[in-house]
Amino acid sequence: MKLGISIYTYGTDIHAGRITVEDAIRHAASLGAQGVELIGEQHFMTYPDAHAEAARLRSLVESLGMEVACYSTYINGLIRQDRRATFEELVQKAESDILMAKTLGAKIWRPAFFAAPMQSLIDLVNAVLSMLEEHGIIWGAELHAPFPPMYYKEALDAVNSPYFRLIPDFSCWAKGGLDGKYIDAGLDTLEALAPYCVHCHGKSHGFDENGEDPNTDYKNILATLKKMGFEGYVVCEYEGWLLRAGKPSFEIAETHFNLLKRYGS
Amino acid sequence: MFKPKNDASASMFLNLGRDMIAENTLRRVPEGWAVTLRMPFYTSFTLASITGAALSVNGKEVAAEKLLLRLREQVFPLQYVSTIHEVYWHMGETAELVALEADLPVQDVNEVRVQLCVRPGFEGYLLANPDGIPYDETRQMEVQ
Numbered sequence: 001m002k003l004g005i006s007i008y009t010y011g012t013d014i015h016a017g018r019i020t021v022e023d024a025i026r027h028a029a030s031l032g033a034q035g036v037e038l039i040g041e042q043h044f045m046t047y048p049d050a051h052a053e054a055a056r057l058r059s060l061v062e063s064l065g066m067e068v069a070c071y072s073t074y075i076n077g078l079i080r081q082d083r084r085a086t087f088e089e090l091v092q093k094a095e096s097d098i099l100m101a102k103t104l105g106a107k108i109w110r111p112a113f114f115a116a117p118m119q120s121l122i123d124l125v126n127a128v129l130s131m132l133e134e135h136g137i138i139w140g141a142e143l144h145a146p147f148p149p150m151y152y153k154e155a156l157d158a159v160n161s162p163y164f165r166l167i168p169d170f171s172c173w174a175k176g177g178l179d180g181k182y183i184d185a186g187l188d189t190l191e192a193l194a195p196y197c198v199h200c201h202g203k204s205h206g207f208d209e210n211g212e213d214p215n216t217d218y219k220n221i222l223a224t225l226k227k228m229g230f231e232g233y234v235v236c237e238y239e240g241w242l243l244r245a246g247k248p249s250f251e252i253a254e255t256h257f258n259l260l261k262r263y264g265s
Numbered sequence: 266m267f268k269p270k271n272d273a274s275a276s277m278f279l280n281l282g283r284d285m286i287a288e289n290t291l292r293r294v295p296e297g298w299a300v301t302l303r304m305p306f307y308t309s310f311t312l313a314s315i316t317g318a319a320l321s322v323n324g325k326e327v328a329a330e331k332l333l334l335r336l337r338e339q340v341f342p343l344q345y346v347s348t349i350h351e352v353y354w355h356m357g358e359t360a361e362l363v364a365l366e367a368d369l370p371v372q373d374v375n376e377v378r379v380q381l382c383v384r385p386g387f388e389g390y391l392l393a394n395p396d397g398i399p400y401d402e403t404r405q406m407e408v409q
Contacts, residue, residue, distance in 0.1 A: 016284045017303060017357045041308035042356045074308065076386030081313050081347045114388040242277045242307060 001225055003260050004028070004035035004069045004235040006201065007043055010249040012241035014042070019249070025060055027250050031257045035069030036061055037110075037235050040100060048096055054103040062105075069233040070140065070167070070199050071106040073097040075113045075124070091127045098128060102135045108199045108232075110140045110167050115155065122158045132163040139164045140199050145171035149189035156196055166193055169201040169237070174215045187217075187224045194228040201237040202260055206246075211255045211262075222263040234264055278390070281305050282400040287359050290409040291322065291375050296333070298322070298371065299363045304354045305400045306383050312341060312349035316397045317382035320364055323375050327364040335361040371408060378403040 007014075010024035021043045028036050038057065044050040061068055075093050077085045085093075094111060101109040109132075115121035125139055132139055141152050143166050152166060173185055204213045212218070225234065236256040240246055285305040292299045300320070304310070312334070320327045332343040336354055340363075354360060362379065384397035 011307065014357050015281060015303075015307070017287065017359070020357075039308070041310075041353075045355050045358065047309055047353055047355065074387055077388050078384065078386045078391065079311055079313065080350045081316070081384070112387060116388070243280055245283060 001222075001230050001264060002034045002069070002233045003257070003264050004037065004066075004233045005031065005033045005253060005257055006037035006039075006070075006072075006235045006237040008037065008039055008072075009236050009238040009253050009256060011042070011238075012245055012252075013249040015241070021057065022060060024249070024253075025057070025066075026064065027253060029064035029066055031254055032261070033066060033257065035067045035233055035235070037070040037072060037233075037237075038068060038104065038106075040071065040073040040097065048093070048100070050100065051103045054100055058104050068104040068106040069235060070108040070110055071097070071101040071104050072110040072112070073100070075111045077114060087123070087127075090124055094124060094128045095131060098131055098135060098137055101137050107137060108140045108167070109137050110142050110199070112142060115141075115152070118154050122155050125155070125159050125164050129159070129161060129163060138162070138198050140167035141165070142167045142169055142201065143172055143193075144169040145174065147172070149185050149193060165198040166196040167199045167201060168193060168197055170203040170216050170218075170221055173217070173221055174203070175217070187220060190221065190224050191228055194230070197225075197228070197230055197232065199232045200225065200230070200234040202234050202256070203237050203239060204256055204259075205238075205240040205243060207255050207259070211259055213259065218259055219263045222260070225264075234260060236260055276394050276398050278307060278385075278394070278398045279400065281307055282402050285381065285400050285402050286377075286379055286404050289404050289406050291371065291377055291406040292409045294361075294363060297331075297364045297366045298369055299335075299361045300377060300379060300406070301359050302362050302379065302381070303359050304356055305381060306385065306398065307356070309353045309355040310383060310386060312336075312346040312352050312354060314383050314386060315343070315346045315381065316384045317380065317399075318343045318362070319378075319380040320362055321378045322364075322369045322371060325370050327366055327369070331365040333363040333365065335363055373408060375406050375408070376403060377406045
């Protein structure tokens, strides 16, 4: 597997304007990350049509010996106050995001989409499937707590394409986790997803004095991914900054990436 | 100003209100008075996501129709941002909340309260925050 860092990890300082996205990318490279994940609605000051900015950031990432491992976005149904987005508007947003992923050179695209009912997701994926195939970009549906590991099985079966796959987030296998809301699923449920996994989010909300995540069994999750023959990226995705200001993000990112290297190298 | 029906204080997104007031200064501007804000949610959002805003200085609330948001040199009356779904306020980016009022009870040091209610565009978040996320921060500000 390959190890990287989602720039989401640096959220506490980017959100507060203390560091730039470029600072975070350079720091990720200094830690030895092979790739980074960028988020459209967090890391681009000209989003959503941010192709010039994307080309510039891709150039920076590649100049540091890394690649854009994944591009994440949100396909929101409630952009307007007067009505929900129409199906055509959702498709338009998806197409715009796919082109941004292409500009970034990302082979994996994670659009967060509220899949209720699941058929709405199936319809949306099918509407852009030919575009995904044309550009060689995989739609990675993020499997995230509190949803169970098999949440997207119906959609995976219905679309039945190598261009629609899964991005498991470690929150699905966290113990207790955020407000105790997470499901403590056994790692056999991760193993069962082997045919579908293309990218993983190494989620954490905090670390103990030994640099371990007390809520998430990184050692056994990463051992399971190795056993599965997983060859994609696992990226650090620290989310504790939503809960507290905490330590500077450079320090957090180093602790988190060291945890990934300890069990994932 | 905001009367959320749910217990929005439980929202983890509320914690990011810590970054909403970008500078502890109340500035005199040609239109009246201004404070510098930073986008408080955890992702960029379009201005149509703002479902309410309020500013008070030393306890005096500025009338809603006298509030403007200045973002990237564009000026938007807060009363009408509900229709602005094409303009994003980006993460880390600052904007000015402007009060079109010259006679606020401004002193050397002022208690300034800013409220901004943001309705996330992602339906899943709305389950926990049906009325939006009511950011509410108060700071002591010197005049500039």
